[in-house]
Amino acid sequence: MNGACWLAEKRGNDGVDLRYRDYRPDRSAGWTTLIVHGVAEHGGRYDHVSRWLLQRGVRVIVPDLRGHGRSGGVRTFVKHFSQYIDDLVLLRKSLEIDPQRLMVLGHSMGGLVATRYAQLEPRGLAVLALSSPLLKLQQQISPLTLAMGAICNIVAPATRFPTKFRHGQMTKDPLALAKRQSDPFLLKSITARWFFSMKSALQQVHQEASAIRVPVKILQGTDDRTVHPSGAQEFLNELSPGITAELQYLPQHLHEILQESDWETSLKSFFDFGNEQIAQPSLRHIRPTG
Numbered sequence: 001m002n003g004a005c006w007l008a009e010k011r012g013n014d015g016v017d018l019r020y021r022d023y024r025p026d027r028s029a030g031w032t033t034l035i036v037h038g039v040a041e042h043g044g045r046y047d048h049v050s051r052w053l054l055q056r057g058v059r060v061i062v063p064d065l066r067g068h069g070r071s072g073g074v075r076t077f078v079k080h081f082s083q084y085i086d087d088l089v090l091l092r093k094s095l096e097i098d099p100q101r102l103m104v105l106g107h108s109m110g111g112l113v114a115t116r117y118a119q120l121e122p123r124g125l126a127v128l129a130l131s132s133p134l135l136k137l138q139q140q141i142s143p144l145t146l147a148m149g150a151i152c153n154i155v156a157p158a159t160r161f162p163t164k165f166r167h168g169q170m171t172k173d174p175l176a177l178a179k180r181q182s183d184p185f186l187l188k189s190i191t192a193r194w195f196f197s198m199k200s201a202l203q204q205v206h207q208e209a210s211a212i213r214v215p216v217k218i219l220q221g222t223d224d225r226t227v228h229p230s231g232a233q234e235f236l237n238e239l240s241p242g243i244t245a246e247l248q249y250l251p252q253h254l255h256e257i258l259q260e261s262d263w264e265t266s267l268k269s270f271f272d273f274g275n276e277q278i279a280q281p282s283l284r285h286i287r288p289t290g
Contacts, residue, residue, distance in 0.1 A: 002026050003054045007070075010094055012087055017072035020063035020091060023050045029057030031101040031126075031278045034088065036117075037062075038108030038134075039194070040076060040163050040187040042069025045179075046107075049258055052267055058274075063091060065113070067194075069185050077158055077191045081201040084113045085120055092124060103127040103274040107258065108227060109134045109198065115235075116201055119211040127277045129270045130218045132255050134198075135205065136231025138224065139164065149192045157193035169225045169254060176259040209238035216245045217273040219266050221253030246273065 003025040010018045021043055033053055035046050043062035050060040065084055066073040078084065092099065102125045106114025111133025118128045145161070152159035165188075167180045180186065216239070220232045229249065236245050248269065250257055257266045 002057075005050070005054075010091060012066065012083075013090060014083075016066050018063055018066060018087055018091070019070040020061060021047075021050065022095070023054045023060040023062075025054050025057045025059060027057050028059065029275070029279060031103065031274065032059040032061065032097050033103045033105055033129075033274065034092070034097070034125075035060060035062045036084075036088070036104065036106040036110035036114045037065065037068070038110045039190065039198075040068070040165065042185045044069060044185065045183070046258065048263070049267055052264065053271065056271065058271070061091060061095065061097070063087065065110075068187070074158055074191070075187055076160075076189065076194050078194055078197055081113075081116065081197040082120070085117045088113070088117050089121060089124065099124045100126050101278050103129055103270075103278065105129040105131065105270060106133060107131040108255065111135070112198070112201055112205060115205050115212075118214060119205065119208045122211060122213045125214055127274045128212065128214050128216045129274060130216070130232070131258055131266070131270075132220055132224055132227055133218060133232065133235075134202065134227050135235045136228035137202070138226055138228045149195055152192035153196045157191060159192045160189040161192065161195070162189050163187070165226065171254055171256045171259045173259060173261045176256070180259075206235065206238060209235060210240045212239055212243060214243075215273070215277045216243065217270060218245075218247045219250060219257055219269060220247065221250045221255060221257055223252055224255045226255040244277070 005023045007021055012018050037043050042064045046062055053060050064071040067075050067077050104114045104125045111130040167177055218232045220229050232247050236247055
């Protein structure tokens with residue numbers, strides 16, 4: 001394993017218990033990765049990712065976001081989307097992680113969280129890595145459901161709606177599918193407040209794209225049916241000139257690229273990018289998108 005893993009907890013600013021995994025290498029490569037999972041899942045699904053990075057000397061922090069996994073809070077509920085960012089800032093500061101040697105890796109909704117973190121805390125990280133990030137919605141929601149949700153968001157914000165996620169739309173890997181189907185921590189609903197907080201954050205992430213000040217790496221499956229694949233390129237087009245940015249589309253890949261049979265290839269791409277930008281800063285240069 002080349003290191004050790006601890007399951008620990010911190011108390012959020014509002015008293016919510018935040019559980020996280022801390023993977024510490026025996027011999028450090030000199031930088032850290034903070035992994036941010038998607039909605040309705042949990043950090044434990046990235047144990048294989050964390051151990052791969054650990055073997056290469058990278059310390060890895062993987063929280064269960066509030067309302068997810070082993071963390072406290074109402075399931076898939078936030079008063080404001082910024083609570084996720086506040087929790088990440090608290091973890092980074094309390095664990096005394098050097099932000100100039102930190103890569104934040106976010107998947108799906110976690111990619112939206114990670115990007116908002118980079119916008120609101122521009123000095124709080126060195127590299128932004130995004131796996132199938134939620135930068136554009138894929139699923140169409142009926143006007144009736146939206147209207148009902150908007151009312152609930154005001155009068156009963158914890159009202160729940162089914163996620164409609166389908167296991168077979170996430171990954172093609174049989175082993176990953178089997179794990180998904182038996183995972184007791186995967187959630188099947190979201191709250192009205194979470195949805196409208198997410199929609200607001202999604203609008204802000206594009207409006208404030210110029211606030212990104214760090215190198216960005218995005219991997220996106222072409223056959224993703226959970227987030228819209230075009231959102232990644234649209235976001236990169238909005239970045240300020242001169243920002244180092246890479247976008248790689250993975251042909252015939254669904255949403256969970258780090259749960260596919262070739263996940264190591266995708267993870268190595270993130271690792272190489274982070275290692276180049278953090279461990280070898282003299283090699284930084286502007287990269288074309290595409």
